[in-house]
Amino acid sequence: MSDTTVRVRFAPSPTGPLHMGGVRTALYNYLFAKKNKGTFILRIEDTDQGRYVPGAEDYIINALNWCGLSPDESPVNPGKYGPYRQSERKQMYRQYADLLIEKGFAYYAFDTPQELENMRDLAKKAKMPNWQYNVISRNSMKNSLTLSEDETQKKLANGDPYTIRIKMPRNEDVRFYDEIRGWVIVNTNNMDDKVIFKGDGMPTYHLANVVDDYNMKISHVIRGEEWLPSAPLHVLLYKYLGWEQEMPKFAHLPLILKPDGNGKLSKRDGDRLGFPVFPLQWKDPSSNEVSSGYREKGYFHEAFINMLAFLGWNPGDSKELFSIEELIEAFSLERVGKSGAKFDPDKTKWFNQQYLRAKSNSELTKLLMSTHQINADVAYIEKVVSLMKERASFINELLLDDYFFNAPTDYDQKTLRKKWKANTPANMQLLKSKLSLLTDFSAESIEAEFKAYLSENELGMGAALPNFRLLVTGKGMGPSMFQIAALLGKKEVISRFDNGLLKIAAIKEETSI
């Protein structure tokens, strides 16, 4: 492998939907690969059959595609380092576990789950709650280090269940350089004899991860901070397998924190505070519980990605809006921080709003027409879009106001209570007759006519405009009334005056508003 060949992998386990933290990891891998003219790989880490969730792999692939982070090599688009699912690489791992045993860096452990449980219980009683299988305790366990060679061979020949554990050396410093955190040094006395190969014939994450990264010629391992404690073990495995020269560089990304900064962002926070934590909607196959997704909430994938890029990285100046090409250009691991990044749901909306505003009216109209059944012509929708755009954060909000399509059937209570006075009906009749005489029903001439009406009748804008809006739209707020009126046209506006005056009179009579 030449030093300049960048090959990075995103290696999720298909144990459920991809959390947005996972998408951030994929994004940084993608940006790093593209920036360095390298290869972005998706590897599915499905060695833990007990945690496999049907549909999760498809979800991961669909989510990456929606985000525009399509892998260059993946299970569905294999390159020459396949297979890209660990379950399909099963037969590759055993030889390395055997090699480690042969070299004295690993051993067979025959302890049953029950025996391990008993040890933990005993330790708990002796006020040592975190019992570990390690350099000390392994001496009192049932393994190929405590049993004679004969006994071990007998057990193996007998088909007794076993696992293979790494044999942690006593009191050695494991050191490696993390591209984000600098030097990391961990003493092996603080590390346990992790299982690297299981009784079911599958490697554990640790062995599979190292073997695959080596065989797939991965140059940089960019992953979440939760894997930092595993990294010293991985470094030892590279050493023991004789692959030190080929060991990838490591970069452990900062955590994504809850909006208040207190701990890691979880699905529960999303449920509690009302934002999605998954890119796409997910239906749990066993409980049928549905979790919302950014896509279904109406986020543009560009906005979602732009927001995610800033959770842990910044460009070093005040620019916030980045296309994916600009992100590729600006991204570097040096500008990824060590400390956790707080997720900000409001800022996430803000990003979407910026992307919405940046799209042309015709583009937004096309999008709307492709996703909604709308009974109006394109030119009309485009005008509605132009009026609503500045007030919306999501594309769905562009058509939120039904009055563009139908006369109001109810009227904003607050405006009715605060602004609709005894003399309002008469004043509105006057406005109606003025408007009905207009030949040019453009926003400008409606506005001029309205202002003339105000001064002729000595009325204030604050008293008259809300009632005008109420009659035509039924609402207390909205975009420019003159533009709305112009768009609806004279006939419709006059008819809404007539209707509204009647309906409001009835409401006023019926209720005490």
Ligand code: GLU
């Ligand atoms: N399978 C691990 C995960 O689910 C991958 C960690 C790594 O990138 O090494 O995140």
